[in-house]
Amino acid sequence: MKQTCLVTGATGFIGRHLLASLTREGHPVLALLRQPQQLPTLQTQVTALGGAGERVSALVGDLGVAGLGLSAVDRARAQAVAAVFHLGAHFAWRLPLQQARTVNVEGALQVADLAAAADARLLMVGGFMLHNPAHLQRLGVNLPQPASSDWPRVYRRSGGYEGSKIEAHFTVQRRMRELQGRLTCVHPATLCGHSHSGHLLPGQPLAGLIDNLAHGRLSAIPGSPQHWLPLVCVDFLAELLRLAAFDPALEGGELLALDDRTPNLAGLVAWLAQALQTSAPRRHLPIGLLHTLLKLPGLPTLLHTEPESLDFIQTQRFDTQDTQAFAARHGLAWPDLESAVRASARYLFPHRALGM
Numbered sequence: 001m002k003q004t005c006l007v008t009g010a011t012g013f014i015g016r017h018l019l020a021s022l023t024r025e026g027h028p029v030l031a032l033l034r035q036p037q038q039l040p041t042l043q044t045q046v047t048a049l050g051g052a053g054e055r056v057s058a059l060v061g062d063l064g065v066a067g068l069g070l071s072a073v074d075r076a077r078a079q080a081v082a083a084v085f086h087l088g089a090h091f092a093w094r095l096p097l098q099q100a101r102t103v104n105v106e107g108a109l110q111v112a113d114l115a116a117a118a119d120a121r122l123l124m125v126g127g128f129m130l131h132n133p134a135h136l137q138r139l140g141v142n143l144p145q146p147a148s149s150d151w152p153r154v155y156r157r158s159g160g161y162e163g164s165k166i167e168a169h170f171t172v173q174r175r176m177r178e179l180q181g182r183l184t185c186v187h188p189a190t191l192c193g194h195s196h197s198g199h200l201l202p203g204q205p206l207a208g209l210i211d212n213l214a215h216g217r218l219s220a221i222p223g224s225p226q227h228w229l230p231l232v233c234v235d236f237l238a239e240l241l242r243l244a245a246f247d248p249a250l251e252g253g254e255l256l257a258l259d260d261r262t263p264n265l266a267g268l269v270a271w272l273a274q275a276l277q278t279s280a281p282r283r284h285l286p287i288g289l290l291h292t293l294l295k296l297p298g299l300p301t302l303l304h305t306e307p308e309s310l311d312f313i314q315t316q317r318f319d320t321q322d323t324q325a326f327a328a329r330h331g332l333a334w335p336d337l338e339s340a341v342r343a344s345a346r347y348l349f350p351h352r353a354l355g356m
């Protein structure tokens with residue numbers, strides 16, 4: 001049986017943990033890297049996360065380049081893989097439409113073509129907002145016929161990053177149907193750090209919230225007591241991705257990777273504040289008002305908050321029964337989220353956590 005996996009976005013936060021999970025289970029991994037000189041560092045990081053870094057090798061490529069920039073030799077190596085995990089994405093707020101589309105949509109389509117040509121399962125990582133139809137409709141996505149959506153208008157409403165993630169999801173689904181390829185989609189909530197070590201990278205959205213709180217910049221809770229920021233632990237997600245890619249029952253299926261024991265935003269901030277030995281704000285600031293304030297020039301920088309990031313804070317609840325059943329079937333335990341959240345804060349601010 002083929003065991004080798006190809007991973008895009010391998011150097012990213014989720015990618016490193018996925019590589020640790022895959023290599024720990026004996027899978028050789030081909031990591032699509034823009035800069036192959038990153039390989040030794042990546043191997044060391046994967047081993048430090050409990051994987052086997054020596055099982056990782058590099059495919060030199062770029063999602064933003066025609067043919068993924070793969071050499072003929074590397075393209076032939078990619079033909080031998082059992083599964084392709086597509087995690088690579090250009091993540092930034094205020095991303096221009098064309099830049100977002102080139103990497104996140106056209107790049108994803110090229111990865112889909114590669115997976116279909118290799119008859120490999122494509123494990124496509126989307127985002128939890130794809131399981132919120134009311135939100136998608138508000139953005140202008142034509143759900144019965146996504147291809148006929150006015151995508152530039154969707155991008156204007158959502159921002160380049162989120163718009164491109166949504167377009168990529170529907171466009172890749174369509175392409176895989178046309179190619180009769182094998183596709184599984186997993187939609188993660190916002191990432192919490194590792195459930196034991198708290199490992200979390202500074203660029204992650206939750207790290208931004210922790211940073212604002214630690215520096216006394218969070219004077220009010222965005223939204224109402226009904227608002228929440230759904231989370232999932234990175235180690236749980238990595239295991240879920242690995243298991244989903246090799247589960248025959250999930251071919252053609254989707255999973256929402258979201259821990260519905262995440263408290264409301266006030267509760268989450270309270271956990272973080274305790275871990276950081278600081279006080280949590282009590283007042284709420286309506287999301288609409290915050291959006292208006294953030295339109296004022298300079299305020300996003302001053303408040304260290306981007307308007308696009310507010311979309312992920314919402315009142316919508318999600319049905320996670322399929323994910324619960326999947327995890328139970330594979331004996332995958334949900335980590336204790338409260339201790340993972342506290343560990344994430346301590347990981348980023350170890351001195352604060354010690355009261356120093």
Ligand SMILES: NC(=O)c1ccc[n+]([C@@H]2O[C@H](COP(=O)([O-])OP(=O)(O)OC[C@H]3O[C@@H](n4cnc5c(N)ncnc54)[C@H](OP(=O)(O)O)[C@@H]3O)[C@@H](O)[C@H]2O)c1
Nearest residue numbers: 009010011012013014062063064087088089127188190191
């Ligand atoms: N983090 C979250 O809270 C969250 C939540 C839901 C969904 N997701 C999705 O999960 C996936 C991984 O997220 P993450 O947070 O782990 O990402 P990340 O830490 O921002 O890493 C992004 C990865 O994409 C790679 N990449 C960017 N542009 C590329 C290009 N042109 N060609 C090849 N590779 C490129 C980066 O490689 P370099 O090292 O070369 O820069 C890096 O490995 C993304 O699809 C994201 O949308 C994330």
